[in-house]
Amino acid sequence: MVLRRTTPRFVLLVISLFLLVACSSVLPVTTKTVTHTTSVQVKASAPTTLQMLQQRPLHLPVLAPGAACPTSPEKRIDPRLGIVQGNGPAYATIGTETITSPAIFHYADAQHFANGVDTQGWGGQKVLWFINPSYHGLVLVRGHQLDGTHEIGFDNASSPQIMHQLVIDTSVGGSPWPNSSGYTRIQAPGCYAYQVDGTNFSYVIVFEAVVQN
Incomplete structure (x- = not known):
């Protein structure tokens, strides 16, 4: 009689254990994954030195109508x-x-600059830029007419296409100072200003452009 009462209990215990093991095999197991990252945000790349210089606005002098050109000394x-x-x-x-x-x-005006060949209405003259050896980095030169609507153009032997900015890299070197030569291109006589930008400076150079063929 004792065996008859204990056997069902033993069987029920075995069945319960079997069901518990079966259920645990299909339950999801939560794990914690640790990753090492420097940042969780995607950041835009930092602007280059040239891009930062290009983003600076022009701060050229305002010339009153009929006023004399305030040329730099x-x-x-x-x-x-x-x-x-x-x-x-x-x-x-x-x-x-x-x-x-x-x-x-x-x-020289457009008819006489480069013998008038493919000047597209631009005259010009060669300008040599010197950079003090104490400065290391890029120099950006842009410009505009103060008593009119014309821009200043630039070109050089390596790129005859007229550009509206001149970039000077002092690492190129030169003697007696780091330098860059090229042509300043002008479409009409008048009062003009370069804006010269570097990493720690920004100033203007004003000149009066006069045709001399």
């Missing part, structure tokens, strides 16, 4: 460089042989 900062304009560390030589006021930029 010419000076000598090194006997090897000739006469230059600019506050530094970037200086422009516009081809004058003596210090004059106002500073005159003599250029």
Whole structure:
């Protein structure tokens, strides 16, 4: 009689254990995954030095109608460089042989520049830029007419296409100072200004453009 009462209990216990094991095999197991990341957000790449310089707005002087062109003074900062304009560390030589006021930029008009071949209405003159060796980095030059609507154009031997900015990389070097030569392109005589931007400076150079063929 004792065996008859204990056997069903034993069988029920075995069945219960079997069902428990079967159910646990299909239950989802929650695990914690640890990953190592530097950031959970996707960040846009930082702008390059050139992009930051290009984003600076032009701050050219406003010239009243009929006012004289307020040209930047010419000076000598090194006997090897000739006469230059600019506050530094970037200086422009516009081809004058003596210090004059106002500073005159003599250029050939579109009919005479490069013998008038494919000038697209742009005249010009060669300008040499010198950078003080104490400055390391890029220099961005842009410009516009102060008494009119014309932009300043730029080109050089490596890229005859007219551009509206000049980028100077001081790592290229040069003697006696790092330098860059190219052509400033003009469409009409008048009062113009370069804006010269570097990582820690921004200033303008004003000149008067006069046709001299």
